Amino acid sequence: MSKESRHEPLISDSHLDISMNAMEWNRDQRWTVDQIRRSEQGMNDKPDRGRNTVSFPALREGKVGLVVATQIGRVVKPGAPIPGWYSQEQAWAHTQGQLQWYRCMEEAGEMKQITDSLTLDESLALWEDPSQDTPICYLLSLEGADSLISMKHLAKAYAQGLRAIGPAHYGPGVYANGTDATGRLNGKGVELLKTMEELQMILDMTHLNDEAFWHALELYKGPIWASHNNCRKFVDHNRQFSDEMILELIQRKAVIGIALDAWMMVPDWIRGKSDPVARNVTLNIMVDNIDHVCQLAGDSQHVGIGSDLDGGYGTEQCPHDLDTIADLQKLPGLLESRGYQEEDVLNILHGNFIRYLRNYFNKD
Numbered sequence: 001m002s003k004e005s006r007h008e009p010l011i012s013d014s015h016l017d018i019s020m021n022a023m024e025w026n027r028d029q030r031w032t033v034d035q036i037r038r039s040e041q042g043m044n045d046k047p048d049r050g051r052n053t054v055s056f057p058a059l060r061e062g063k064v065g066l067v068v069a070t071q072i073g074r075v076v077k078p079g080a081p082i083p084g085w086y087s088q089e090q091a092w093a094h095t096q097g098q099l100q101w102y103r104c105m106e107e108a109g110e111m112k113q114i115t116d117s118l119t120l121d122e123s124l125a126l127w128e129d130p131s132q133d134t135p136i137c138y139l140l141s142l143e144g145a146d147s148l149i150s151m152k153h154l155a156k157a158y159a160q161g162l163r164a165i166g167p168a169h170y171g172p173g174v175y176a177n178g179t180d181a182t183g184r185l186n187g188k189g190v191e192l193l194k195t196m197e198e199l200q201m202i203l204d205m206t207h208l209n210d211e212a213f214w215h216a217l218e219l220y221k222g223p224i225w226a227s228h229n230n231c232r233k234f235v236d237h238n239r240q241f242s243d244e245m246i247l248e249l250i251q252r253k254a255v256i257g258i259a260l261d262a263w264m265m266v267p268d269w270i271r272g273k274s275d276p277v278a279r280n281v282t283l284n285i286m287v288d289n290i291d292h293v294c295q296l297a298g299d300s301q302h303v304g305i306g307s308d309l310d311g312g313y314g315t316e317q318c319p320h321d322l323d324t325i326a327d328l329q330k331l332p333g334l335l336e337s338r339g340y341q342e343e344d345v346l347n348i349l350h351g352n353f354i355r356y357l358r359n360y361f362n363k364d
Helices: 018-023 033-039 056-061 088-107 117-126 151-159 187-199 210-219 243-251 283-297 325-337 342-361
Strands: 011-016 064-071 111-113 136-143 162-166 202-204 256-258 303-305
Touching: 011 256, 011 303, 011 325, 011 342, 018 064, 018 088, 056 064, 056 136, 056 325, 064 088, 064 117, 064 325, 064 342, 088 111, 088 136, 111 117, 117 136, 117 342, 136 202, 151 162, 151 187, 187 210, 210 243, 243 283, 256 283, 283 303, 283 325, 303 342, 325 342
Parallel strands: 011 064, 064 136, 111 136, 136 162, 162 202, 256 303
Antiparallel strands: none
16 A cells, blocks of 8 residues: 555445455455456456456555445345345355355455444554555445344344344345335334344445335334435435435434445436446536535535445446546545535545444444
């Protein structure tokens, strides 16, 4: 890591599917982004082959040292338009495999898990003077709760360090219906939230459809956040938050991570056809979303970065002025050009999520 990068601000990213890329895309995250791209030349099984943006070296280069890293294993019925597993047992085994990959990376010194205030403080101390060997420090999150076979499995996952859960993903789910689906939480979903509240886990509001979103807020009295969501003001789709939703999250002291998936950034994006250059998808659109949350809140304390980079897409579907995740370091200048002062910039880059986690871990 260069001396210059050491003076760049720390960045926290509240949503990265790191193990999914390792276990499903077969990407060795210890390689550079260019090495991964070269290894995928000629492959066409996924639209983002050879277009990835995330790796451990790129994270370190961009000083993206504090992340929320996911497990994900969706359950679907035969013939579903989205991929997934046909049983919860398969999905559970899949997410356990992802967990074991994180454990291997911890053993190799590449990652460090954050589970409490002590490990948070240790992680922040490591990134005060980072090097090319500084581990990527991560809080474990579950995107979509389908893989939790029972509440006993939830308790086991908590013991493994799982601290945040988004009950839904795309379509109908075991516990809740998500993006492009409808309906309040079912009975299992109500039980899930009750058990999460007992464990004082973080409820991730991302991907809940509108009815489930409001139902969850009625029920849940524990900590909440939104790991990777944008504003419906700019893209009028149920995947985004309306102003009413954002204001309610602000009222509940949540932090919202803004994402970089192009279809969430500009309207009428067509996957596989639209082009980031032609549609002028840039990091400035992320700043538009950040600024909108700040204007609604009246301060800079409720928004951060939840990039979702390499969340099933690559440079073909993200801002064209971003080549790797290290380019998140362009955000300070973009925010300053909008009149944001240093304190506000640091809040957005890392301060809000760090403060949130400090409050969360010190809740007792």
